[in-house]
Amino acid sequence: MLEDMSKDALFYNYYAQWIEVYKKDAIREATMAKYRMTQKWVEKLAPELKVCELTRTAYQKILNDYAKEHERQTTLDFHHQLKGAVMDAVDEGLIERDPTRKAIIKGKTPREKKIKYLNQFELHTLIADLDIKEEPNWDWFILLVAKTGMRFSEALAITPKDFDFGRQTLSISKTWDYKGKGGFLPTKNKSSVRKIQIDWQIVVKFSELIKGLPEDEPIFVGEEKIYNSTVNDALTRHCKACGISEISIHGLRHTHASLLLFAGVSIASVARRLGHASMTTTQKTYLHIIQELENKDVDLVMRTLSGL
Structure with a gap:
């Protein structure tokens, strides 16, 4: 169990200590900074929430409030960073049931990101x-x-x-x-x-x-x-x-x-x-280029077929 932590501890304090115990020196500093930012958001969204009060409804509310200002993928990352600590709290008996079960991930509609490149x-x-x-x-x-x-x-x-x-x-x-x-x-x-x-x-x-x-x-x-x-x-x-x-x-x-x-x-x-x-990353990043190439392929297919 994390030092001096009980069911009545504030959740954002539990999470902050969990980061120090389980993540410090185990992950890259850039990733560590993301966990600490997640902790700040938890403190902002649920400053008075105790560990024992983290029900499915309370957890979903945190996710919903976070999703109001973030895209769905960012909210999903936020959920994944929280879930590890929550599951440890369940294992330690600080929370009776897994509040992350069947969590629904929402988020703002992603802005169209047009990557810049030279011809x-x-x-x-x-x-x-x-x-x-x-x-x-x-x-x-x-x-x-x-x-x-x-x-x-x-x-x-x-x-x-x-x-x-x-x-x-x-x-x-x-x-x-x-x-x-x-x-x-x-x-x-x-x-x-x-x-x-x-x-x-x-x-x-x-x-x-x-x-x-x-x-x-x-x-x-x-x-x-x-x-x-x-x-x-x-x-x-x-x-x-x-x-x-x-x-x-x-x-x-x-x-x-x-x-x-x-x-x-x-x-x-x-x-x-x-x-x-994976190729999926490449396909997502360069989707607009791949679509342009597919359009050229269609023209090539039709020219080839019409010449038969």
Whole structure:
């Protein structure tokens, strides 16, 4: 049983202590921050609710109130983060019956999210505008992300040792803790550990760049703390200078995937290259592109059939 916790303890206090006991040092700091945010919401929505008062109705009310300001998927995540603590409270005898049973997940209608990406001409224009110097800089970083589709934290963690120029591959096996104190961290999921093919231009350019650099140290990380906004600002300046759509570093990842899909690369191959846990993630993210491709397929089918 959690220390000094009884049936009469306030639920948000129980949950806060549960997080410290079961989640601290067991999950990534970014995930821990989400649990703590959930705790703050519980305190806001049910400040006087005691553990013993957590009935199905009381729990459903918390979910309903949370859903008023959040989309359904966010509410589902909130429910999953609460449920672990609630089930432990049931096991400890603080709650008689499982109040999460048959919980109904509601939420606001999701806003249509249109991802931003560059077309092939715009990407070509951007790459031509990059100032590729002899020393690593953010323009080198932008080039690498555009050519590989890596996540921001993955690209920061790349070391010279990760390149295999003979086989034209790049190993992605870690991330960089740019939001915390720095240092290497595991990838987002097991599927994110991968080897991807790199084109000959990257091979030629980076084989020269990394000469003399420490093999096991990140290419783009120095002594100063790195912020996502710093790199986005550098990218925005190039976009403005070129007169093309302004996108973020994450938008370059979308650009990479979009161009591959339009080129006819299979969804399965794109999913593996991006390090998605499943093709479903890829399909959901790039649904509008896939629909455009399906429309082209219909035209191709009809032209083929009419020619028989």
